[in-house]
Amino acid sequence: MDRDTVTRVAKVARLELTEEELVSFHSDLEKVLDYLSVLDEAPESGSFNFNPIPVEDVLRDDVPVQEHDPAVLLRDMRTYQDYIRGPLL
Amino acid sequence: MFCAINPDLDHLQDGQFDFHFSAKDNLTTVGLPTRAGSRILEGYRPAFDAHAVEAMRQAGGLLLGKTNMDEFGFGTFSTNSAFGVPRNPFDLDRSCGGSSGGAACATAVLDGHVALGVSTGGSISCPAAFCGVMGLTPTYGRVSRHGLLDYGNSLDKVGLISRRAADLEMHLRNIAGPDPRDPTSCAQPPMGKSAPVRSIAVPKDALEGVSDEVSRSFQDALDRLRDDLGLKVETVETPSFRFAMPSYYVLGCSEASTNLARYCGLRYGVQSEEITEHFDKYFSRIRSENFGREAKRRILLGTFARMVGFRDRYYMKALQVRELIIQEYQRVFQDHDLLLTPAMPFTAPRFDAIDDMDILEVYKADYLTIPPNISGMPHLSMPCGYAQGMPVGMQFVANHWQEGLLFDIAQRWEEAFRLRAPEVTA
Amino acid sequence: MRIGLEVHVQLPTRSKLFCSCPTSAQEPNTAVCPTCLGMPGSRPSMNRAAMEMGLMLAKMLGCRIPERTWFSRKTYFYPDLAKHFQITQYDTPVGEHGVYKFQGKDIRIRRVHLEEDPGKIKRVGRAGEESSLIDYNRSGIPLVEIVTEPDISSPAEARQFLSDLLTEIRHVIDLPEDGERSVRADCNISVGHERVEVKNVTGLKNVERALTFEAVRQTKLLRAGKKVERETRRFDEERKVTLAARKKEFEEDYGYIGEPDLGIFNIGDMARALALKETPLQTAERFQRDYGLNPQMSRQLVQTSMDLARLFEHMAEKVPVADVLPWITGTISSLWSELESLDDEMRDAMTGLVASCSRGEMNDQECQMRLRALITGEELTLLQSGAEELEGTIEDYLDRNPAVMEDYRKNEKSANRVIGEVMKASGGKYSSSQVVEAVRKAMESRR
Structure with missing residues (x-):
């Protein structure tokens, strides 16, 4: 992993790294990736799941319910006339 | 060890409650801050209790407070919190372990306490071992994760830390069960009683890389399991376990990097009063200023592992490896009730020693706790000895949904082994 | 001229795709809950009706439906996206390789998949430095995305295709009449070799207008011996022109991973059990x-x-x-x-x-x-x-x-x-x- 890749990954992840962080994360990630190469030795099984146990067909009925008062959920948000104020576009 | 105390404690009367408990700071609580050890969640006031907290309150529990932890669960020593570092009650210069360090510490020093912990890769077993208490991590999906601030959604388990085997069983029954707010909890069979444990498998290389003092305690424990409890103890081969750790870091960090994307200074937690920056700039600034070092490191690793061009080699491969490890466990469980290893390769390290560890040494410290965690197997960390005054832990692993076997061994070992309380008190 | 469309239609469910919030709300930020606001500790659960509607449409379009499906996280940062990942379908859409018979020719359907709508942004302030005001009522509304191959040959045909498609959809999943207004399409058009994408065009009329403008613009460029640049543009409804979208600093990498909170769905059986009305x-x-x-x-x-x-x-x-x-x-x-x-x-x-x-x-x-x-x-x-x-x-x-x-x-x-x-x-x-x-x-x- 080269430095440019670290910079690019940080950008994708919306992290601004200081020069010191860039240097140290670069070295950390190189070590970790080097270690991760053990994975290449593992056999390909082809089969995979996104959970360690089978979770299948858990479906909810289409019935509208509101358990929480939206006013409580919004109490700590910065708002303007019921809209949430966001950053510039 | 606590990073927030229940503000109502003074007004509450002891007799009102049947027991006291605490919640790890990554479980949401109404009326108490929930920051998961992160500065970025400063100010967040959850509108709802996590399922496990709600269930413990309903069972008659008094919530004392929130226990400190590594930021979002990223750590092995509870040194990665924005809100101080809990110290080991057996030696204040040493770590409590992590990431549920505050939870284990509270359990060690408060008589009759039960702590809600969370494990992704060993965050219950590790601190339980370092603090000389019992830590139960149930099967993945046994306890609803509603209200848990996610680290890795396919890995996170809400569990319990206590000093009494009976408490583990009683409270797991309180917090387990299907909850429609977490679909992954809806796949579980009911929790039954099991036949007594008869045979235990120990991986051939279980003691490779383990310190001498931990090895000695573990060997003694094996002898007692054989001689005093009358269990059959056999050695097994588990070649694919060596792939568990790399897979874990790939899966855990990949999932974490998406879970943490939401923390950006909007809607909750740290927020600017007036935002005058472009969104990319604003999100990046808030995240860079408020995430800790380990969080950033894991976000970078996870973002990388799922990027175009690397996804197949890392993320997709790690998913396949997880299946392999599950199969390996299930092979072992055809002939044995439980699998046993030490919980940690060493006893609680001193803080100055931790400072000198490089990143890979820290990651590798979890190599015994990761296999059951990545495969969703229920496991139990029990104290099995003391070395120079510091507790040593061993870890029993059972097949999916077989928590009953863990309750049985916990009770029988509890009778055979004298648990020490630390001399310092809170 | 080759035109391909990515059509987004809101499904007429009563509750949202991954939470039980109602899909009808008047005031901003009233149909919201921890899940669609992306609050820490919340998680999704799947709406059965939305899955069934997705399968009906996949069936209607003659798609191949896989036995098992799951959802994925598409991660990107934008103020309307509460979790900063959109739960969508990546490797196993509910339908693939379909075909739609239209005026005696086949429009091939590349894929049909389900996903959640982000919130809605109101832009305020001076152009170039507009602030965002966000309404999360739309966050989590179920969408079906239908992606065609570039088999459409004119802007007028694109409009007629969409109109026919909507007639059918309306009938199959009981889409209300005004559903048309909520149809959004990403329009891909190439007159020469290079493809231009006009993002997020709302309504049938605008699709035709945007494509016509783009066809003329590209033709003029080519006639003048210039090159059409491969790019993403947006359609200005007021001025009825397409404009180059602001150049992104860099290409986003969505880094798709599986969504572990929902599990998998055996949709083969589900689809076979659904009777499809003749359109x-x-x-x-x-x-x-x-x-x-x-x-x-x-x-x-x-x-x-x-x-x-x-x-x-x-x-x-x-x-x-x-x-x-x-x-x-x-x-x-x-x-x-x-x-x-x-x-x-x-x-x-x-x-x-x-x-x-x-x-x-x-x-x-x-x-x-x-x-x-x-x-x-x-x-x-x-x-x-x-x-x-x-x-x-x-x-x-x-x-x-x-x-x-x-x-x-x-x-x-x-x-x-x-x-x-x-x-x-x-x-x-x-x-x-x-x-x-x-x-x-x-x-x-x-x-």
Whole structure:
């Protein structure tokens, strides 16, 4: 992993790294990736799941319910006339 | 060890409650801050209790407070919190372990306490071992994760830390069960009683890389399991376990990097009063200023592992490896009730020693706790000895949904082994 | 010219895709909960109705449906996306490799998948440095995305394709009439070799406008010997032009991973268990085949109402088509909006009338009156006396103006004068169709 890749990954992840962080994360990630190469030795099984146990067909009925008062959920948000104020576009 | 105390404690009367408990700071609580050890969640006031907290309150529990932890669960020593570092009650210069360090510490020093912990890769077993208490991590999906601030959604388990085997069983029954707010909890069979444990498998290389003092305690424990409890103890081969750790870091960090994307200074937690920056700039600034070092490191690793061009080699491969490890466990469980290893390769390290560890040494410290965690197997960390005054832990692993076997061994070992309380008190 | 569309349609569920918030809300940020606000500790759960609608559409478009499906996280940062990842489908869409028959040609469907809508942003302030005001009511509304291959060959065709597609969708999943306004499409168009994507165009008209503008722009560039740049543009609805979207600092990498919070879904069985209704345009085609209806008439029939189309079929089983059609497209069609409900009893009664008329047991006038009484609930006797009265008025007029008949024999259009006069004289007592029919009948008999 080269430095440019670290910079690019940080950008994708919306992290601004200081020069010191860039240097140290670069070295950390190189070590970790080097270690991760053990994975290449593992056999390909082809089969995979996104959970360690089978979770299948858990479906909810289409019935509208509101358990929480939206006013409580919004109490700590910065708002303007019921809209949430966001950053510039 | 606590990073927030229940503000109502003074007004509450002891007799009102049947027991006291605490919640790890990554479980949401109404009326108490929930920051998961992160500065970025400063100010967040959850509108709802996590399922496990709600269930413990309903069972008659008094919530004392929130226990400190590594930021979002990223750590092995509870040194990665924005809100101080809990110290080991057996030696204040040493770590409590992590990431549920505050939870284990509270359990060690408060008589009759039960702590809600969370494990992704060993965050219950590790601190339980370092603090000389019992830590139960149930099967993945046994306890609803509603209200848990996610680290890795396919890995996170809400569990319990206590000093009494009976408490583990009683409270797991309180917090387990299907909850429609977490679909992954809806796949579980009911929790039954099991036949007594008869045979235990120990991986051939279980003691490779383990310190001498931990090895000695573990060997003694094996002898007692054989001689005093009358269990059959056999050695097994588990070649694919060596792939568990790399897979874990790939899966855990990949999932974490998406879970943490939401923390950006909007809607909750740290927020600017007036935002005058472009969104990319604003999100990046808030995240860079408020995430800790380990969080950033894991976000970078996870973002990388799922990027175009690397996804197949890392993320997709790690998913396949997880299946392999599950199969390996299930092979072992055809002939044995439980699998046993030490919980940690060493006893609680001193803080100055931790400072000198490089990143890979820290990651590798979890190599015994990761296999059951990545495969969703229920496991139990029990104290099995003391070395120079510091507790040593061993870890029993059972097949999916077989928590009953863990309750049985916990009770029988509890009778055979004298648990020490630390001399310092809170 | 090659055009491909990525069509987004909001599904008409009552609750959102991954939480139980209602899908209808007036005030901003009132239909929200921890899940669709992306609050820490919340998680998704899957709406069965949305899954079924997705499968129906995949079936309707002749897609291959996989046995198992799951969802994925598409991670990117934008203020309207609460979790900063969108739960969508990546490796296993609910449908792939479909085809849509359209005006005698095949439009290939690349994929059909389900995903959640982000929130809605209101832009305020000066262009270039606009602030965002966010309404999360839309966050988590179920969307189906239908992606076509670039098989469409003109902007007008794109619009007609979308219009037809919507007719079908509306019928299959009971999409409300105003669903059209919430249709959004990403339009891909290449005149030469390079493809340009116009993102997020709302509504059918705008799709055609955006594509037309883009076709002209690209053609001009190519004629001038310039190159079309491969890029993403947006459509300015006010000025009706496409504009280069602000260049991103770098390419986003969505880093898709599986969504572990929902598990997997065995949709093969689910899809097989779902009965798919014949779509209106399929019905129209079948009518052409089976009953020899002309394309225009069969289309008009299904577009008036699928119930009318079904009534036609029911009658055609018992009565010769030639005797059914005039009633279906005439009297019954014109009174259709007054019909309260079409239950079996009503259906059989109408069929009975048409049948006996066809057998010659009653004349056309009688049949028309009885149908009218049946549909509108007006008293038959009143109608009868009304009809007699109307006849009297017409006969009267014709008696007093014999010249009209002379004209009529030369040019049938002169009937219009009679119709107009009678309408005026009767002061809107009779419907125009009634007057027209009666006048023609009276004049024919005098011819």
